[in-house]
Amino acid sequence: MTSAAASTPSRARFNPRRAIRAALPAVSLALILIAIAYLNPRAMSYLGFSLMLNLAIPIALATIAQMFVIAVNDLDLSIGTFVGFVGCVTATYLNDEPALGVLILLGSIGIYALLGALIYVRDLPSIVVTLGMSFVWAGLAILVLPRPGGRAPEWLSTIMGLKPPFVPFPIVAAVVIAVVVHIGLMRTSYGAILRGAGGNPVAIRRAGWSLLKTKVVAFSLAGLFGVLSGLALIGNTTSADANIGNGYTLLSIAGVILGGGEFVGGRVSPIGAVIGALTLALAANSLLQFMHIPPDWQVAANGAILIIVLAARALLTRRESL
Amino acid sequence: MVGQATNIVRLDGVEKHFGAVRALDGVDLRVDAGECVGLVGHNGAGKSTLMHVLAGTLAPGQGRITIAGSEQPGYSVSLAHELGIRCVFQELSLCPNLTVAENARVMHPGLTGIGWRRRAGDLIVGKLDEIFPGHGIGAGDVISDLSIGRRQMVEVARAFTETDKPVKLVILDEPTSSLDAHSAGQLLAFVRRAVANGQGIILISHLLGEILGNSDRVVVMRDGKVVVADRADAFDRDKLVAAMGAEHHERATPAAAAGAARGEKPVRIRARPERQSDGAELVAHQGEVIGLAGLAGHGQTRLLLQIFEAAYRRKAGFEVQAPVAFVAGDRQSDGVFPLWSIAENVGIRSIAAMRKGLLISPEREAELADAWRQKMKIRTPDMNNPILSLSGGNQQKALFARALASDAVIILMDDPMRGVDIGTKLEVYDLIREEALKGRTFLWYTTEMDELQNCDHVYVFRNGRIVADLRSGEVTEEKVIQSSFKEVA
Numbered sequence: 001m002t003s004a005a006a007s008t009p010s011r012a013r014f015n016p017r018r019a020i021r022a023a024l025p026a027v028s029l030a031l032i033l034i035a036i037a038y039l040n041p042r043a044m045s046y047l048g049f050s051l052m053l054n055l056a057i058p059i060a061l062a063t064i065a066q067m068f069v070i071a072v073n074d075l076d077l078s079i080g081t082f083v084g085f086v087g088c089v090t091a092t093y094l095n096d097e098p099a100l101g102v103l104i105l106l107g108s109i110g111i112y113a114l115l116g117a118l119i120y121v122r123d124l125p126s127i128v129v130t131l132g133m134s135f136v137w138a139g140l141a142i143l144v145l146p147r148p149g150g151r152a153p154e155w156l157s158t159i160m161g162l163k164p165p166f167v168p169f170p171i172v173a174a175v176v177i178a179v180v181v182h183i184g185l186m187r188t189s190y191g192a193i194l195r196g197a198g199g200n201p202v203a204i205r206r207a208g209w210s211l212l213k214t215k216v217v218a219f220s221l222a223g224l225f226g227v228l229s230g231l232a233l234i235g236n237t238t239s240a241d242a243n244i245g246n247g248y249t250l251l252s253i254a255g256v257i258l259g260g261g262e263f264v265g266g267r268v269s270p271i272g273a274v275i276g277a278l279t280l281a282l283a284a285n286s287l288l289q290f291m292h293i294p295p296d297w298q299v300a301a302n303g304a305i306l307i308i309v310l311a312a313r314a315l316l317t318r319r320e321s322l
Numbered sequence: 323m324v325g326q327a328t329n330i331v332r333l334d335g336v337e338k339h340f341g342a343v344r345a346l347d348g349v350d351l352r353v354d355a356g357e358c359v360g361l362v363g364h365n366g367a368g369k370s371t372l373m374h375v376l377a378g379t380l381a382p383g384q385g386r387i388t389i390a391g392s393e394q395p396g397y398s399v400s401l402a403h404e405l406g407i408r409c410v411f412q413e414l415s416l417c418p419n420l421t422v423a424e425n426a427r428v429m430h431p432g433l434t435g436i437g438w439r440r441r442a443g444d445l446i447v448g449k450l451d452e453i454f455p456g457h458g459i460g461a462g463d464v465i466s467d468l469s470i471g472r473r474q475m476v477e478v479a480r481a482f483t484e485t486d487k488p489v490k491l492v493i494l495d496e497p498t499s500s501l502d503a504h505s506a507g508q509l510l511a512f513v514r515r516a517v518a519n520g521q522g523i524i525l526i527s528h529l530l531g532e533i534l535g536n537s538d539r540v541v542v543m544r545d546g547k548v549v550v551a552d553r554a555d556a557f558d559r560d561k562l563v564a565a566m567g568a569e570h571h572e573r574a575t576p577a578a579a580a581g582a583a584r585g586e587k588p589v590r591i592r593a594r595p596e597r598q599s600d601g602a603e604l605v606a607h608q609g610e611v612i613g614l615a616g617l618a619g620h621g622q623t624r625l626l627l628q629i630f631e632a633a634y635r636r637k638a639g640f641e642v643q644a645p646v647a648f649v650a651g652d653r654q655s656d657g658v659f660p661l662w663s664i665a666e667n668v669g670i671r672s673i674a675a676m677r678k679g680l681l682i683s684p685e686r687e688a689e690l691a692d693a694w695r696q697k698m699k700i701r702t703p704d705m706n707n708p709i710l711s712l713s714g715g716n717q718q719k720a721l722f723a724r725a726l727a728s729d730a731v732i733i734l735m736d737d738p739m740r741g742v743d744i745g746t747k748l749e750v751y752d753l754i755r756e757e758a759l760k761g762r763t764f765l766w767y768t769t770e771m772d773e774l775q776n777c778d779h780v781y782v783f784r785n786g787r788i789v790a791d792l793r794s795g796e797v798t799e800e801k802v803i804q805s806s807f808k809e810v811a
Contacts, residue, residue, distance in 0.1 A: 192428065203416060
């Protein structure tokens, strides 16, 4: 027998398991912040946050790009070198010949769209295709900017250097990114189709939707946010280097997973992804510095933190599924 | 009788072949407005292929599809939606990561713009209220959080939701399989209401009581053809069962010759399915060929896998006395190693016997492969050719060789003869008989009625339980179908 209750709830009921899963990214961010506040109370200030989170915005944007690809059950191993390529174009063409620069960046988004189509039409593993593309972007970046240098366009540095009252710019930017993508992917009607294509592609096709279109849309959005990430990065650093984005591939994947996403099944969360990116950015730089870990060991310590955080998440989600 | 104008759907001579398998072999079918058509048939009768053709997910090879009086040469999924034909597939087609409302939206391209979530939610919850009062499902619930029964309710309700296009025909494939008796009753009552409102329903079920009690007409399929179609009140249970079976089953049973009394030889396997509530269990003795029958997916494969596990690890309710080998039914996904040679594919279960020190001896591998090429009559010039160079039937022979070449005494077979030509089948049947005489035990899940005639003993499964236990002399198609289909809903 089903429940005999006459009233049927039309809104979602409170689900404790889902609530735990949703709160997990925020909890890990809070833990990192508490640790930083304990180690260095002065970091908890307007200037402190501006400095600590200054590189978090490009990471958050790259994480969102990765999230769109993961939403349709693929993985983008080229996002890091793509961000590097965009950075090189931004510091050269976009500064010197803005029209050409814009054209190149739009064209690179077009290439992302084509990759999505190729992966769907030829049924290729996205890992292989994007791994290949990562070398293509890296090579192009070196062609554009053989030696570190270049200059960020004036307007870009201005935007990234904004000092809004009370709340530091990186936090404002993070909130804006999270809210905009959340509305776009989680609240719009086509966003539901996009996520459905990750959850049960057969069902989406049987309902008459084009899976080709969902792949192309997801990859185009990944390209768009990859471009935004490169722009934000150069706006911060003011000059570029062909290898500038190399670490972003793995950071973006870790950010999505840390933010409550899953590799398959269309389960992603834009808000979680942004929080995950902020957590990683803080853990990677500020926390280790305040812990007085020598620079030689920071990269390794960074990896260890990542493993601990993801293992904790895996543990919690497993317990929840029992 | 009924004029052509009220036909919602009309199929004329629809055919669909998959390789040599004639899944649909010239089907004529019509469904009128305000009519529930019950569709029954045993395994492989072509019911699900027919459904896919009607839903537009499979294009027929031959034949005409006429909808509401106009012929549809380029019939497709989107056209089916356009024309108001909906299908509830047996394997659920909801997106588990989306909410109930979002899944409703997937069905309706028109649900967009501001407030679409509320509209989609109202639509689906309204329909759920109508079909399953007191269902307890919210529009914002995520599908993966719902029980399997509630998912099926959402799936069924979604098929009946309407936005811009009216729903003309809904095909329900085993719609009550995951519902409890109360919800199933609600659904069947709704089906009658929908029919009274002029909609057409095709109801597929293995519960003959459901079919007889709710259909206006009953269509019986067998071997890709419609064999009988008549008013439901012209049938009773026995007539339906008789119509589903083949015309002749008085074949000399080869197994009957070996009709030694059971129990003289030592017991090799005892297994009790998890969902078995009475004392029935599967027993296999040395030298026996045991058949596992019943409708596909009713726990046979699961039991074989559990027996396989129990051979290596102690398991409650299972007793397995000898080494086992498994012959997979789904060759491509569970059987062959596609990049390996035929010889390597045959030898993988016998690595220990072919070892020389730490390495595999190439001579012994070749020896084994050649011995089995001759024994199984695998048609290839060289056993070192890649396995995919063989035809499907010969690949299956290689998989049999893998099991028979091994030290396994018990051979588990998971419907291994699917899509294999008759010549190969007969050769393999003889070999199985020969090996059984030498003392091997075979557990053989098969969806083909003829193959059961090769078994010494047959267990019929329904819903994960053994429901009949037939000795070789008693195995008739009628009896198997009788036990596979439940009496009442």
